[in-house]
Amino acid sequence: MKRRLPPFEVFLEANRALVYRYLVAAVGPVDADDIFQETFLAALRAYPRCTDPGHLDRWVLRIASRKAIDHHRAAARRPVPVPAPPDRPAADGDPAADGLGQAVQAVRDLPERQRDAVAYRHVLGLSVAETASLMGTTRDAVRANAYQGIKRLKERATWTND
Amino acid sequence: MDERLRISTEEAAARSRTAADRFRVAASADGLVDVAVGTVDSPVGELLVAVTPRGLASVAFEGQDRDALLDRFARELSPRVVAAPGATDDVRRELDEYFRGARRHFDLRLDRRLMTPFMRDVLGATSRVSFGRLATYGEIADRIGRPTASRAVGAALGANPIPIVIPCHRVVGANGKLTGYGGGLPRKEHLLRLEGSLL
16 A cells, blocks of 8 residues: 655654754754755655655655755855864854764765765664665665765864864 | 764754754745644633635644544645644634634634535534524524435534534534534533523
């Protein structure tokens, strides 16, 4: 029997924490809230046309991933304020970052594929198979991206000095 | 290492709750909500109301299965059901006025999509029974031209998706007994006392 779409409210309650955790890793704790809004507004627009009611968690994570990518591209196009802010420990003076490890904030700066592989595998705790399905790629590619991502995180000063 | 990549489950739950509240307001403002649900406190218990762009579609009493109701809205109206604050304000205001004794009829637009054609006839006739008056099941059956259908009329009234606003509580048995009510007889009694139809 084909599964029906649940009421959006039920879907929102079931997936909001998952999406939020992913976004904190993908765009950082400060912007997570705004991208959360964009993700669920896009999800609500598309909801009646969603053809996969059995896998709504994957569906909304794919939307969140696209919104995170858009966010990074827009940020890259924005002119850098002058003088450029000095590198700082991200939690410093940033109220939204309270209680978050610097490592969380380092994930967002990884290349897209590595970021999603690390976020899905190590932040959300999804399996290699689930991550591969979500990213539309192979298990080997997931393992490679997650490995490269974690390696890069380890190389960061904020990570090793933490 | 994994632990340092995560915000705690509690923190994600708390932050996402606030973010979801902000989302509901934005979704409503953007006109993306097809069925806005909200609650209204009343002397007959908390009411769950559902409003669509066409009007008020449902009023449900406390104790009705809310998950089942939301599923029904998703199935029969639209899956874009959101607990959007604000969208149910007009309904809340008119219900508050009614329960305070400051309103005798409702001016709300109604969405009748949760009714069968027969129910629309029955509930249309019921809407014309005014505050402080009563009608019998037989009288409603007569008024819709189905004089032998009083039992079916009773069933249609019992399934009224918009009670209180469509005053099915004003329909009683031929002997004046209250007989039945979708929300339970004590609520029917309360509403009729409020309207002065019952001492």
